[in-house]
Each structure stands twice: as C-alpha cells, then as structure tokens.
Amino acid sequence: MAEAEAAPHWRSYGSGGRRTARGVRVRVCTALLAATVLAVLLVPPLVQLDQQAVDLAAKLQPPSPAHPFGTDDVGRDLLLRCVYGLRVSLLVGVAAALTATVIGTAVGATAGALGGWMDRGVMRLVDVFSSVPHLLLGIFIVAMFRPGVWPVVVSVALTHWLSTARIVRAEVLSLRSRPYIDAAVSAGASRWRVLVRHLLPGVLPQAALAAVLMVPHAMWHESALSFLGLGLPTHTASLGTLIQTARGSLLAGQWWPTLFPGLFLIVPTLAVAGLAGAWRERINPRRRSELML
Numbered sequence: 001m002a003e004a005e006a007a008p009h010w011r012s013y014g015s016g017g018r019r020t021a022r023g024v025r026v027r028v029c030t031a032l033l034a035a036t037v038l039a040v041l042l043v044p045p046l047v048q049l050d051q052q053a054v055d056l057a058a059k060l061q062p063p064s065p066a067h068p069f070g071t072d073d074v075g076r077d078l079l080l081r082c083v084y085g086l087r088v089s090l091l092v093g094v095a096a097a098l099t100a101t102v103i104g105t106a107v108g109a110t111a112g113a114l115g116g117w118m119d120r121g122v123m124r125l126v127d128v129f130s131s132v133p134h135l136l137l138g139i140f141i142v143a144m145f146r147p148g149v150w151p152v153v154v155s156v157a158l159t160h161w162l163s164t165a166r167i168v169r170a171e172v173l174s175l176r177s178r179p180y181i182d183a184a185v186s187a188g189a190s191r192w193r194v195l196v197r198h199l200l201p202g203v204l205p206q207a208a209l210a211a212v213l214m215v216p217h218a219m220w221h222e223s224a225l226s227f228l229g230l231g232l233p234t235h236t237a238s239l240g241t242l243i244q245t246a247r248g249s250l251l252a253g254q255w256w257p258t259l260f261p262g263l264f265l266i267v268p269t270l271a272v273a274g275l276a277g278a279w280r281e282r283i284n285p286r287r288r289s290e291l292m293l
Contacts, residue, residue: 022278029274036268040090043083052076052235060254070256072242073249078257082264084237089265090215092152092222092238097214099157104164105200105207111165112172113195123169126162134159138221139230147233152225156218164210171203213276216269223265239265 055075063070069078111122129137138155145151175181175198184194219239225231226240234241239261246257 032271093219096156101211104161108165108168
C-alpha cells in the first residue's frame with residue numbers, strides 16, 4: 001500500500017526533474033547564443049582597431065589585458081580576428097542552410113506529393129548523392145571556382161539538401177493520409193493546390209528545424225574546406241582559415257591561436273544543438289515509459 005502511494009510521487013518528481021533540466025539547458029544555450037550574436041554585432045564597432053593591422057613587434061603574445069585572446073603570428077589581435085571570422089562563418093552557415101533547406105523542401109515535398117514513379121526516381125537520385133561523402137563532393141564543387149564566400153556557400157548547400165528532402169518527404173507521406181487531405185481531393189482540389197495550401201504548411205516546422213540544425217553543420221564544413229586551403233582565401237578571416245594559419249604556432253607551443261577560434265566554432269554549435277533539441281521535443285513530444293524514470 002505504501003509503495004502504491006509513493007509511485008505517483010516518484011513519477012511526478014521525475015517529470016519535474018526533466019522539465020527543470022530542460023529549462024536550464026534552454027537558458028544556458030540561449031545565453032551562449034545571445035553572447036555570440038552580441039559579440040558579432042558589437043565588438044567590431046566598439047573596438048576601434050583594424051583586424052588586418054600587422055604589428056610584428058607584438059606577434060604571438062599570450063593572452064593579456066591588452067589582447068585578451070593574445071595575438072597571431074603577425075601581431076594581429078586574436079579576439080578581433082575571431083569575431084570577424086565568426087561573422088564570415090555564420091554568413092556562410094546561414095546562407096548555405098537556407099539554400100539547402102529550400103532545395104530539400106522543394107524536392108521532398110514534390111516527390112511525396114506526386115508519388116509513384118516520380119517519388120521513386122527522385123529518392124533513388126537522393127540515394128546516389130548520399131553515397132558520396134559530403135566533404136569529398138564539396139571539395140569537387142568548390143575546386144571549380146576561385147576561393148571565396150559564395151563558392152563555399154554553393155558547395156555546402158548542394159551537398160546538404162539530401163537529409164532535408166528525406167525528412168520533408170516522410171512528413172508529406174504522413175500528411176497525405178490525414179482526413180482533411182482526402183476531403184480536399186474529394187472537393188476537386190488539384191495536386192498543386194493540395195501541396196501548396198495543405199502539405200507545405202504542415203512540413204514547415206520540420207523544415208525550419210532542419211535549417212537551424214544545418215547552420216552549425218555548414219559552419220563546420222566551411223571550416224574544413226578552409227582548413228584544407230580550398231575554401232576562403234587565407235587573408236579572409238574565418239574560423240577555418242584562422243585554425244589553418246595557426247598550425248605552425250601550435251607545433252611551436254603557442255596554444256592560443258588555435259584554442260580560441262576552435263572555441264568560437266564549438267560554443268555556437270553546442271548552443272544551437274541544445275535549442276534545436278528543445279524545439280524538437282516541443283514539436284515532436286515523445287511519450288516515455290514510466291518504467292524508464
């Protein structure tokens with residue numbers, strides 16, 4: 001009898017603990033993301049320094065009050081370089097994620113709405129592209145252009161729409177079985193009208209979540225391409241080029257030119273992943289067994 005009375009209290013406590021942990025995670029991730037955005041927006045206008053200014057007398061200085069992140073191998077302030085590099089990497093990540101999401105949503109929604117041989121043909125094409133490693137295909141695409149921001153955006157976008165297409169197609173196939181879709185078809189609505197008026201609004205939350213999750217992924221791919229010397233030119237500050245130029249310093253024992261650009265890449269990734277996880281739980285609540293508490 002006592003065990004039966006204690007069970008509801010145990011379940012309630014476990015559920016409240018999960019909600020508290022989720023709330024703490026969301027607040028921490030929001031604070032980290034807000035700090036990142038504020039740094040990108042406020043540091044360049046407030047700090048009246050040229051991020052390209054070379055001072056060989058101050059090269060490879062460790063972190064100090066004058067240079068909180070230290071200086072690089074030609075004496076440039078590393079904090080300012082990291083902020084400018086984050087701006088470029090965020091631009092590439094957001095532009096590539098939006099482009100890939102638009103392509104993936106259009107392909108997945110069309111394949112799911114039309115069905116039949118069109119659906120099978122499109123998904124086999126997606127499987128063919130998925131069989132090639134993203135980084136290898138991205139290197140092939142970006143090598144056809146001169147180094148710059150937009151070739152990297154095109155390269156990342158054309159290699160990252162596949163997962164969005166699969167997600168949107170699966171959601172469209174699920175929505176097609178809903179009664180209101182049958183009612184619209186019975187009323188004489190064309191496939192195009194059903195797709196635009198009923199199916200696309202239903203898949204927008206999933207597509208938006210995929211776009212948010214794709215931003216840090218695209219930033220990592222831009223950093224990988226730039227680290228290999230195939231992305232942005234070395235004089236353009238991005239997180240990938242900063243890490244690439246700091247390799248020699250790391251071997252010589254100067255850790256700060258590599259550590260701080262890496263942190264600027266990892267922290268936004270963790271913040272976006274945490275917020276996206278909370279968003280996923282909200283739009284797709286999972287019913288956990290009480291035995292798992």
